[in-house]
Amino acid sequence: xxxxxxxxxxxxxxxxxxxxxxxxxxxxxxxxxxxxxxxxxxxxxxxxxxxxxxxxxxxxxxxxxxxxxxxxxxxxxxxxxxxxxxxxxxxxxxxxxxxxxxxxxxxxxxxxxxxxxxxxxxxxxxxxxxxxxxxxxxxxxxxxxxxxxxxxxxxxxxxxxxxxxxxxxxxxxxxxxxxxxxxxxxxxxxxxxxxxxxxxxxxxxxxxxxxxxxxxxxxxxxxxxxxxxxxxxxxxxxxxxxxxxxxxxxxxxxxxxxxxxxxxxxxxxxxxxxxxxxxxxxxxxxxxxxxxxxxxxxxxx
Amino acid sequence: xxxxxxxxxxxxxxxxxxxxxxxxxxxxxxxxxxxxxxxxxxxxxxxxxxxxxxxxxxxxxxxxxxxxxxxxxxxxxxxxxxxxxxxxxxxxxxxxxxxxxxxxxxxxxxxxxxxxxxxxxxxxxxxxxxxxxxxxxxxxxxxxxxxxxxxxxxxxxxxxxxxxxxxxxxxxxxxxxxxxxxxxxxxxxxxxxxxxxxxxxxxxxxxxxxxxxxxxxxxxxxxxxxxxxxxxxxxxxxxxxxxxxxxxxxxxxxxxxxxxxxxxxxxxxxxxxxxxxxxxxxxxxxxxxxxxxxxxxxxxxxxxxxxxxxxxxxxxxxxxxxxxxxxxxxxxxxxxxxxxxxxxxxxxxxxxxx
Numbered sequence: 001x002x003x004x005x006x007x008x009x010x011x012x013x014x015x016x017x018x019x020x021x022x023x024x025x026x027x028x029x030x031x032x033x034x035x036x037x038x039x040x041x042x043x044x045x046x047x048x049x050x051x052x053x054x055x056x057x058x059x060x061x062x063x064x065x066x067x068x069x070x071x072x073x074x075x076x077x078x079x080x081x082x083x084x085x086x087x088x089x090x091x092x093x094x095x096x097x098x099x100x101x102x103x104x105x106x107x108x109x110x111x112x113x114x115x116x117x118x119x120x121x122x123x124x125x126x127x128x129x130x131x132x133x134x135x136x137x138x139x140x141x142x143x144x145x146x147x148x149x150x151x152x153x154x155x156x157x158x159x160x161x162x163x164x165x166x167x168x169x170x171x172x173x174x175x176x177x178x179x180x181x182x183x184x185x186x187x188x189x190x191x192x193x194x195x196x197x198x199x200x201x202x203x204x205x206x207x208x209x210x211x212x213x214x215x216x217x218x219x220x221x222x223x224x225x226x227x228x229x230x231x232x233x234x235x236x237x238x239x240x241x242x243x244x245x246x247x248x249x250x251x252x253x254x255x256x257x258x259x260x261x262x263x264x265x266x267x268x269x270x271x272x273x274x275x276x277x278x279x280x281x282x283x284x285x286x287x288x289x290x291x292x293x294x295x296x297x298x299x300x301x
Numbered sequence: 302x303x304x305x306x307x308x309x310x311x312x313x314x315x316x317x318x319x320x321x322x323x324x325x326x327x328x329x330x331x332x333x334x335x336x337x338x339x340x341x342x343x344x345x346x347x348x349x350x351x352x353x354x355x356x357x358x359x360x361x362x363x364x365x366x367x368x369x370x371x372x373x374x375x376x377x378x379x380x381x382x383x384x385x386x387x388x389x390x391x392x393x394x395x396x397x398x399x400x401x402x403x404x405x406x407x408x409x410x411x412x413x414x415x416x417x418x419x420x421x422x423x424x425x426x427x428x429x430x431x432x433x434x435x436x437x438x439x440x441x442x443x444x445x446x447x448x449x450x451x452x453x454x455x456x457x458x459x460x461x462x463x464x465x466x467x468x469x470x471x472x473x474x475x476x477x478x479x480x481x482x483x484x485x486x487x488x489x490x491x492x493x494x495x496x497x498x499x500x501x502x503x504x505x506x507x508x509x510x511x512x513x514x515x516x517x518x519x520x521x522x523x524x525x526x527x528x529x530x531x532x533x534x535x536x537x538x539x540x541x542x543x544x545x546x547x548x549x550x551x552x553x554x555x556x557x558x559x560x561x562x563x564x565x566x567x568x569x570x571x572x573x574x575x576x577x578x579x580x581x582x583x584x585x586x587x588x589x590x591x592x593x594x595x596x597x598x599x600x601x602x603x604x605x606x607x608x609x610x611x612x613x614x615x616x617x618x619x620x621x622x623x624x625x626x627x628x629x630x631x632x633x634x635x636x637x638x639x640x641x642x643x644x645x646x647x648x649x650x651x652x653x654x655x
Contacts, residue, residue: 116575
């Protein structure tokens with residue numbers, strides 16, 4: 001009797017501890033979001049989103065940072081989505097599950113997903129800028145410095161490497177959700193493997209490619225470490241027009257304003273508003289991806 | 302009439318049934334396989350190029366002489382090289398140019414990180430101590446909270462709560478680290494200072510707690526997956542023997558999922574170890590050796606992030622930063638490999654009863 005009681009009390013205590021842990025995490029998330037919303041809502045306006053910074057970034061808006069971020073994720077997607085999709089097609093349609101090659105590729109993808117983002121920054125500097133860029137300069141421009149320095153192309157490609165695993169994992173899941181019967185029906189009608197992939201598998205996994213792209217964009221918009229020394233700039237008076245220009249970035253803008261600004265307190269509302277914009281951007285993107293993904297999962301069942 | 306079966310010319314032979322060679326099929330398969338190699342290639346390239354930039358530290362110890370700085374300049378195609386520094390290097394005497402390179406390797410194990418001074422010292426010990434301190438604080442926060450929360454979500458929570466908890470924590474994984482860093486810098490730092498009343502506002506404790514926020518979603522998700530993957534028959538058997546819900550969770554589900562949890566913690570550590578933006582913003586960035594959690598620290602990743610932008614390309618300092626990058630890369634690669642081969646293999650074996 002006594003034993004049973006002790007057991008029951010321990011059980012209740014244990015279950016409440018786990019519940020408290022879960023609610024603690026949720027509470028921290030809610031507090032974080034609320035504080036950033038409260039801190040940023042006064043400076044947040046349409047004008048803030050569409051105007052340039054003024055008075056040495058003390059006042060004004062963040063349009064160049066939004067524009068730079070958009071351009072970054074656009075070029076990044078152009079690079080990462082096709083390569084990620086093709087890799088996912090290989091893993092699901094061509095490679096056998098047990099083959100060493102497929103397993104090595106899977107391991108490489110998972111490793112890519114866990115490499116710290118600052119390492120991608122170093123790689124972008126060592127490979128894209130100091131190797132590819134410098135070579136391009138000496139071959140194409142006869143040593144004139146154009147590509148051998150940080151710019152938006154190298155930053156986007158660096159970011160594409162970082163987001164490649166995100167695309168691969170999402171697309172793979174979507175391709176697996178295409179029913180086997182559809183492939184078999186297509187093959188039975190005389191279509192070849194490539195025709196089946198092109199006409200049946202790819203259209204069937206369109207929403208998965210979409211999810212992958214959105215998640216990659218959300219990740220790419222928020223990461224700062226890879227672009228610290230591959231192309232982001234403190235302040236630019238003009239928008240980037242060519243691939244060899246530097247660019248401003250939302251996350252980098254927050255970092256600079258919060259740590260390197262001459263008067264941190266004075267610009268605090270602007271910083272909160274910029275953080276709010278970045279948080280909203282990634283939140284909306286992630287939410288869209290989650291909705292599409294749950295739709296795919298329901299369809300797969 | 303034009304039904305092919307009635308057509309007398311259409312006969313199935315072993316020849317006609319054989320798979321035809323088609324160029325488009327052949328090409329598409331080769332191209333797709335080729336592209337799939339890209340991920341492997343990238344990993345190898347990262348290894349190669351990050352290590353390549355560290356070589357000057359080790360390569361120049363023997364033949365350090367007066368022309369060295371000139372050679373170095375050519376190798377790295379430095380154009381933006383700081384004039385003051387190159388002037389310094391070319392005018393220094395032979396004996397002095399020879400010293401720094403030997404001194405560099407020796408100073409790597411030293412206790413001082415003073416890369417920008419008359420006699421630069423690149424002691425990695427304070428950075429290592431700082432990184433380990435932050436990692437320890439962060440994992441001590443993140444691991445218990447995330448594992449307990451995962452246990453709640455997988456074993457105890459009613460399904461409607463589970464539908465809230467899981468997506469919410471996955472949302473946290475989508476928060477950019479610069480946002481968490483900003484929150485730590487502006488809000489958490491002052492909040493903790495008011496509670497504990499320590500002197501340095503930005504310190505290892507604030508940074509560690511902020512990094513725990515970044516690691517919690519990773520540990521939670523993997524642990525939760527491992528817990529829900531435990532076969533139902535295990536739980537049913539335990540419940541049928543008269544064990545209560547919490548006893549089943551603690552003595553049956555949790556032990557069965559331990560390999561998954563052991564995979565989750567290294568991945569969380571890897572995330573904390575390489576986290577740059579939170580470290581840059583919330584830890585104070587002072588390279589000192591102490592075990593006090595309320596003192597500023599400088600982590601390995603933050604050092605790269607803070608100093609790479611100002612460094613002279615091809616300089617010793619530049620190479621040392623790449624060396625730090627190599628250390629980070631090797632460490633996270635090792636953690637991932639550990640989680641991958643050792644732990645997942647055991648998990649599969651356990652559930653298949655082999």
